[in-house]
Amino acid sequence: MSYARPSDKFLASRGISLVKQLTEDQIDAIKELINIGVGRAASLLNEMVGFPICLEIPFIQVFTVEDLQQELIARFNSNYLATVRLEFSGSINGSAELVFPTESASTLVSILTGEDLGSPDLDAVKIGTLTEVGNIVINGVIGSLGNLLKQRMNYLIPTYTEDTVENLFAAVEPDDSTIVLAQASFTIEQLQVIGDLIFIFELQTFDQLIAAIEEVA
Amino acid sequence: MEQLQQAQQNFSILDQVPLGACILRSDLTILFWNSCLEEWTKLSRAEMLGTCIGDRYPHFRQTQYANRLQQIFQGGPPTIFSSQLHKHVIPASLPQGQMRIQHTTVTSLPALEGDEFYALLSIQDVTDLTFRVQEYRQMRDRALAAQETAEKANRVKDEFLAIVSHELRSPLNPILGWSRLLRTNQLNSATIDRALDTIERNAKLQAQLIEDLLDVSRILRGLKLNWEIVDLANTITSALDTVVLAAEAKSIQIGLSLNPSVGLVRGDSSRLQQVVWNLLSNAVKFTPSGGQIEISLARVGSREQEAGSTKQGVGSREKKAEGAEGEKTTLNQPSSRSVAPAFTVNHQPSTNYQLPTTNYAQIQVSDTGKGISADFLPYIFEYFRQADSSMTRAYGGLGLGLAIARQLVELHGGTIWADSHGEGMGATFTVELPIYEESREQGKES
Numbered sequence: 001m002s003y004a005r006p007s008d009k010f011l012a013s014r015g016i017s018l019v020k021q022l023t024e025d026q027i028d029a030i031k032e033l034i035n036i037g038v039g040r041a042a043s044l045l046n047e048m049v050g051f052p053i054c055l056e057i058p059f060i061q062v063f064t065v066e067d068l069q070q071e072l073i074a075r076f077n078s079n080y081l082a083t084v085r086l087e088f089s090g091s092i093n094g095s096a097e098l099v100f101p102t103e104s105a106s107t108l109v110s111i112l113t114g115e116d117l118g119s120p121d122l123d124a125v126k127i128g129t130l131t132e133v134g135n136i137v138i139n140g141v142i143g144s145l146g147n148l149l150k151q152r153m154n155y156l157i158p159t160y161t162e163d164t165v166e167n168l169f170a171a172v173e174p175d176d177s178t179i180v181l182a183q184a185s186f187t188i189e190q191l192q193v194i195g196d197l198i199f200i201f202e203l204q205t206f207d208q209l210i211a212a213i214e215e216v217a
Numbered sequence: 218m219e220q221l222q223q224a225q226q227n228f229s230i231l232d233q234v235p236l237g238a239c240i241l242r243s244d245l246t247i248l249f250w251n252s253c254l255e256e257w258t259k260l261s262r263a264e265m266l267g268t269c270i271g272d273r274y275p276h277f278r279q280t281q282y283a284n285r286l287q288q289i290f291q292g293g294p295p296t297i298f299s300s301q302l303h304k305h306v307i308p309a310s311l312p313q314g315q316m317r318i319q320h321t322t323v324t325s326l327p328a329l330e331g332d333e334f335y336a337l338l339s340i341q342d343v344t345d346l347t348f349r350v351q352e353y354r355q356m357r358d359r360a361l362a363a364q365e366t367a368e369k370a371n372r373v374k375d376e377f378l379a380i381v382s383h384e385l386r387s388p389l390n391p392i393l394g395w396s397r398l399l400r401t402n403q404l405n406s407a408t409i410d411r412a413l414d415t416i417e418r419n420a421k422l423q424a425q426l427i428e429d430l431l432d433v434s435r436i437l438r439g440l441k442l443n444w445e446i447v448d449l450a451n452t453i454t455s456a457l458d459t460v461v462l463a464a465e466a467k468s469i470q471i472g473l474s475l476n477p478s479v480g481l482v483r484g485d486s487s488r489l490q491q492v493v494w495n496l497l498s499n500a501v502k503f504t505p506s507g508g509q510i511e512i513s514l515a516r517v518g519s520r521e522q523e524a525g526s527t528k529q530g531v532g533s534r535e536k537k538a539e540g541a542e543g544e545k546t547t548l549n550q551p552s553s554r555s556v557a558p559a560f561t562v563n564h565q566p567s568t569n570y571q572l573p574t575t576n577y578a579q580i581q582v583s584d585t586g587k588g589i590s591a592d593f594l595p596y597i598f599e600y601f602r603q604a605d606s607s608m609t610r611a612y613g614g615l616g617l618g619l620a621i622a623r624q625l626v627e628l629h630g631g632t633i634w635a636d637s638h639g640e641g642m643g644a645t646f647t648v649e650l651p652i653y654e655e656s657r658e659q660g661k662e663s
Contacts (some may be wrong), residue, residue, distance in 0.1 A: 047281045048302060086294055113301045123350045128320050128343070132299035137296045139285075146293060155294040159323060164491060 022070065026210060031060045033148065037141030044136050049112050055137070057197070065169060072165040076101055082122060083161050083168055084134025086142065090153035092209055096142055098134040099196040102162065105130050108195075122162065131160045142195065148212050184188065221266055223329050226247040235309060237319070237340030240326065243290035243333060245271045247280075247606065254340070257309035257317060262328060273306065289325040296323045300343050318344045365473055388419035429617045433489075436624045442485035446653055449482060449489070449514055449578050450475045456493035457512070463501050472511040479516040479578050481653040484629045489650075492625050493634075495618040496582040496646045503644070504586035517579045517649065573583040576652045577631070582643035589637040597635055598623040626650070 008134045035057050042055040063071060064088075079159065082105035087095040100108065102122060109126045110116065122130065146153055161168065224240060231238040231251045240249035250262040271277045275288070285296045298306050298321040306321045320341045325334040357552055395412040398404060404412065432440075453475065482489075493512075493650050500510045589597060598619050619635075626633040631650035637643065 044281065044284060088294070109301070115301075123354070125343070125347050125350045128297075128299040129301040132297040132302055135295070135297045136285075139288060139296065143292050145290055152292055153294075155324075157295050157324065158297060 024212070027040075027060065027062075031057070034060065034141050037144040038137060038197070039140070040138030041137040042142065044140070045133070046110070060201055069165060069169050072099075072196075076165060078164050078166070080162055080164060081168060082127075082130060083163075084138065084158055085161065086135070086138045086158045087156040088142065088153050091149050091151040092145075092153070094199065096138045097139050097168075097196075097198045099168075099198060100130075104195060108133060113117075127160050131158055132158070134158065137195075137197065141199075151211070188216050220329065221248060225266075227329060234339075237309070237338070237342070237508045237586075239270070239307065239338045239340075241270060241330075241338070243335075245286075254307065254309070254416055257342075260306065284308045286323065286336055289323050290334050291505070292325050292327075292334045295325070297321070298323070302345060306338065306461055311344065313386045315344070317342045318347045339576070342628045345381065359620040381426075381430070385423060388423040388426075389602065391419050392416050395563055429621065432621050433617055436621065440488075440624075442488060442628060444483060445486060447482055447484050447489055448579065449650070450477055452486060452578065453512060453514055456490050456497055460497045460501050463498070467501065467504070467506045467508075469506070470509045471502060472509065474511070474513045474515075476513075476515050477588065479652070480556060482578050482629070482650045483653050484650065488625045492622045492648060493580060493582075495622045496648070499618055499646075500582050500584040500586060500644075504584045510582065510584045513579075513581045514579075515579045516652065517577050525653060577649040578627045578652050580648045580650075581645060583643065588640045588642040589635060590640045591637075591646050594635060598633070622648075 023201050038055045039055055042053055045053045046057075081099050082102050083094055083099045085097045099217045106122055106126065109122070109129045113129060138158070142153075142155075228238075228240060228249045231240075231249060232253075234251070236251075237254040237257055238249065238251040239247060239254055242248055245266055247265050250260075250265040252262075255261055263544070264375075265273075276282060282298075288294070289296060298319075300318045300320045303321070304318055305316055306319055309319075310316045311317055315637060320343045322341075323337045324337050325337070326337050327333075328335050372521075392415075395416050399409065399412055453473075457471065457473065461471070497510070497512070504510060623633050626648055629650055631648060633646065633648045636645045
């Protein structure tokens with residue numbers, strides 16, 4: 001798997017015309033933003049569980065919803081994924097999702113709670129924990145985004161879902177007005193826990209994000 | 218004060234929800250405390266409103282809470298404190314005394330004045346859910362374990378059937394083969410003798426196999442013993458007679474040390490002989506040519522009596538003696554009483570430790586054979602078990618001898634266990650049977 005940023009040519013070949021507007025510097029700025037947020041989340045988790053957790057974002061990619069769906073299907077087949085989703089509106093509309101293969105999710109819960117893994121299924125109690133962890137990671141990133149935009153955003157309550165890739169994105173209308181800005185894979189070192197951070201932004205408000213990023217880039 | 222009153226009016230709807238609800242100002246002052254929380258904590262809103270929640274619950278000032286609340290007070294996204302990672306955000310107990318397990322969601326609310334934000338804590342009581350989940354997990358684990366045991370038992374039985382058929386068939390081949398050759402009438406007398414020997418030996422072998430199988434089924438149905446007074450020294454020598462030839466054939470030396478004053482126990486003499494025979498024939502079977510087997514009969518008492526004794530036990534080798542006192546695996550042995558060295562107990566001064574129930578006749582059979590791996594040691598006395606199926610092919614037999622021995626020993630109120638330092642390190646089997654009362658009296662007089 002290449003960690004390189006997708007080339008403009010690659011993006012153009014997929015008809016992501018607007019993404020072309022993103023320069024290398026802008027993508028770096030987004031990456032920076034997400035990394036800061038994830039770093040905050042990691043230090044918070046460290047404090048909570050009392051041992052070092054390292055969250056890494058090895059790469060960030062930009063996709064259309066359809067392409068992202070294809071990518072995730074290729075990676076996870078029709079396996080069940082556990083996701084924590086936070087929907088937001090305001091100067092930017094969209095949602096942030098933390099996506100785990102269910103086994104990764106269950107391993108993560110066991111590590112955090114010090115409980116025996118037992119069976120890898122997720123029950124109501126484990127789901128509560130996973131929702132909190134997802135919430136911490138997403139809030140880290142969304143928090144730095146909110147600071148950056150300096151505008152009040154509205155948030156819904158975080159939700160937990162377990163479903164296949166196809167169904168997880170069923171609610172997202174794959175039309176021109178929607179774009180996935182970043183798919184950031186993260187790993188917890190030595191623990192073999194892999195997850196994806198996915199941000200879905202609505203297109204008409206994308207300009208504002210770029211403008212805000214331009215300011216820091 | 219005005220802010221507090223305003224909060225009561227604005228948020229009174231939170232008294233209608235079945236969740237604990239509490240509203241905090243950024244300085245951690247409690248602005249609202251709903252009736253559900255009043256009931257859970259037994260703290261009235263009169264006591265709580267206007268006070269700092271950090272004064273009552275200091276963990277709110279810990280960085281991991283403070284940092285996340287900070288984001289809320291700035292209008293940030295909702296924060297969750299899950300039950301597994303934070304059991305009691307606002308400690309509250311159930312009527313039965315146990316603490317309520319809570320799942321808390323904190324959302325930011327625009328402040329009633331200014332552009333600040335308040336934190337609204339919505340607390341869900343998930344005690345019942347948590348216990349139900351635990352119950353469900355336990356039930357599921359038990360069901361899985363039961364299923365595994367059943368499957369394993371089935372596998373063992375299948376394997377056993379395969380072994381039985383194989384073992385019953387193998388003696389038939391030489392019997393049939395030699396019978397056919399005998400019919401040809403073309404054999405010289407030496408070959409005829411050999412043929413008859415072979416037929417006889419294999420017929421006996423098969424008879425023994427069938428006898429074992431019948432024993433198992435008798436024992437499983439509840440065996441009746443012919444109770445009498447048995448002299449174990451005789452039992453051992455008679456059992457020895459039947460294996461001496463087999464041992465000689467493999468050049469195995471058998472060492473015997475009998476304490477003649479021990480012998481008498483209550484039991485069924487033929488069954489006890491069967492126990493000793495099983496242990497001896499096992500030892501012969503699993504000891505390579507040129508090896509050594511030791512049998513001893515001794516009297517053992519309580520642990521206190523054994524302590525301080527330095528004499529070596531039955532094991533001729535240093536290692537085995539260590540093993541007997543050190544890391545020994547004991548089966549059906551209620552206490553960790555170590556093995557008493559032979560010929561020592563009678564020399565012990567008679568003390569008040571000598572309780573009537575602590576005197577046992579101890580038979581030990583140790584060998585220099587292939588030993589028992591630590592993995593298999595716990596199962597060695599189970600029915601239908603041999604260390605692995607390939608062992609059956611290499612050594613023959615049904616793997617019933619030890620299971621039968623254990624059942625018989627237990628029917629006599631005794632215990633049996635095995636020690637081994639592992640594969641290739643030999644093994645020691647120990648049987649202890651309660652000494653017959655009168656024999657102890659006689660023992661003292663003599």
